[in-house]
Amino acid sequence: MPTTRTHAPQIAIVGAGPGGLTCARVLQRHGIDVTVYDRDASADARNQGGTLDLHADSGQIALREAGLLDDFHALARPEGQAQRMLTRHGEVLVDYRPTSDEDAAPEIDRGQLRTLLADSLAPGTLRWGHTLTSATPGPAGTHRLTFDHGVTRDVDLVIGADGAWSRVRPLVSDATPVYTGVTFLEARYDEVDTAHPAVAELVGDGNVFATGDHKGLIGQRNSNQHVRAYIALKDDADWYRAAGIDLDDTDAVRAALLRAFTGWDERLLVLITDNDGPYVNRPLFVLPAPHTWPHTPGVTLLGDAAHLMAPLGGYGANFAMLDGCELALALARHDTHDEAVTVYERTMMSRAAAVGDGAEALAGVFGPGDRDRSDVPDFAEAKERYRQGAAAYRSR
Missing domain, CATH: 3.50.50.60 (FAD/NAD(P)-binding domain)
Known part of the structure; x- marks a missing residue:
């Protein structure tokens, strides 16, 4: 009362x-x-x-x-609790699938x-x-x-x-807030099950994480056939300025990211190459x-x-x-x-x-x-x- x-x-x-x-x-x-x-x-x-x-x-x-x-x-989405973790070489470390009644x-x-x-x-x-x-x-x-x-x-x-x-x-x-030294570049994929089947398979019903060598690729399933990815770099918050890159130039950002992720498994790189629209730079602060x-x-x-x-x-x-x-x-x-x-x-x-x-x-x-x-x-x-x-x- x-x-x-x-x-x-x-x-x-x-x-x-x-x-x-x-x-x-x-x-x-x-x-x-x-x-x-x-x-x-x-x-x-x-x-x-x-x-x-x-x-x-x-x-x-x-x-x-x-x-x-x-x-x-x-x-x-209870199924969204699924978690896959991989190395940068594509080795699966864990593939956690929730039960149907997991809440x-x-x-x-x-x-x-x-x-x-x-x-x-x-x-x-x-x-x-x-x-x-x-x-x-x-x-x-x-x-x-x-x-x-x-x-x-x-x-x-x-x-x-x-x-x-x-x-x-x-x-x-x-x-x-202070900068953590890690930046996420957000990318999106629409109509993922039909337009981006490789991304859909990689991410599954929940989340996928691949990390190594100061970098990471994270994909998360959203509702209505959407997936978001976060491409992680341990670098300056404005790394793109030092590289002379305009964030609005999606092709230039993608090329820089592919250079940074040289040697990563090709199956993981779809999170860099297949996105719809531009990348969004999101430096992490605490x-x-x-x-x-x-x-x-x-x-x-x-x-x-x-x-x-x-x-x-x-x-x-x-x-x-x-x-x-x-x-x-x-x-x-x-x-x-x-x-x-x-x-x-x-x-x-x-x-x-x-x-x-x-x-x-x-x-x-x-x-x-x-x-x-x-x-x-x-x-x-x-x-x-x-x-x-x-x-x-x-x-x-």
């Missing part, structure tokens, strides 16, 4: 990603008003990226509290998840087309938010769910862990704004959603939002610190030489860990 308050705080969430939307949904289920601001013009104004595996012990717990777990399972970490497209969460909110909650330009402290822990078209809003609590380059973060911390800050009245962070991690283990979106869920529940259960935020931050910071930023693990995956079977994670053990973690969480 909602907590009775003499004054209902004005709450604003900046950022309509999985964490911010989850927070808003759980708040509304507990009768708490909230407004979400995002710079995108709509939920589908831009491509949301690839696929996410939502873990039973984090992302799925958040969806249960949001009342959306059944809707998620209706959209999710520890099913996959869902980012765009589908965003739409599911956004559509669950009350009309008028989402304010699209609002880019935050400044957040200024006011009296008694309030903050004034100013957006790019001159709109201002005074709020009692601002929640920064605005990602790696958060405009809210400077209110509590001077930390900024917030060095542990990222903590002194409690600051009237403001807090969640997700990448609080703990930006390397994309290994799938913690980013899962932790963001659990952050949003736990913050909303704390706000519903405590008499003041200041008490709620204090309790939330203690738990969130501890959880993120235990995992770390992933930079060291990333350096190991894309290190020198070749991988072997000793480098292969135990995927079945990971699924069991998610299940046990979920049971432990629910029994607290």
Whole structure:
């Protein structure tokens, strides 16, 4: 039941990603008003990226509290949990296939998840087309938010769910993301089963990873016959400038990548040669862990704004959603939002610190030489860990 308050705080969430939307949904289920601001013009104004595996012990717990777990399972792809790992020479190190009832970490497209969460909110909650330009402290822990078209809003609590380059973060911390030394070039393949059968066979129903010699080729199956690949290079974030390459020149980028991957198995190189459209350069940044800050009245962070991690283990979106869920529940259960935020931050910071930023693990995956079977994670053990973690969480 909602907590009775003499004054209902004005709450604003900046950022309509999985964490911010989850927070808003759980708040509304507990009768708490909230407004979400995002710079995108709509939920589908831009491509949301690839696929996410939502873990039973984090992302799925958040969806249960949001009342959306059944809707998620209706959209999710349990078969997407398949994992193949290969050497750069094409040797298969592991070919993990989930059982038909495996539900520890099913996959869902980012765009589908965003739409599911956004559509669950009350009309008028989402304010699209609002880019935050400044957040200024006011009296008694309030903050004034100013957006790019001159709109201002005074709020009692601002929640920064605005990602790696958060405009809210400077209110509590001077930390900024640092480059990991690894860049992903994203590529896409449409109508993959008919137009790109070699890619479809390589990737299968889930994900394929091939790494070695400071490089990697990663393919992931999305819904509706789409595949995304991430071509990993351990190099400068702007490596293409040093090479005199225009990223819009797809042929030049492809030629440079093929030179970098000389000696790799030809069956793997289809992830470089067969893409539809241009490559997108995505250098990987992290917030060095542990990222903590002194409690600051009237403001807090969640997700990448609080703990930006390397994309290994799938913690980013899962932790963001659990952050949003736990913050909303704390706000519903405590008499003041200041008490709620204090309790939330203690738990969130501890959880993120235990995992770390992933930079060291990333350096190991894309290190020198070749991988072997000793480098292969135990995927079945990971699924069991998610299940046990979920049971432990629910029994607290």
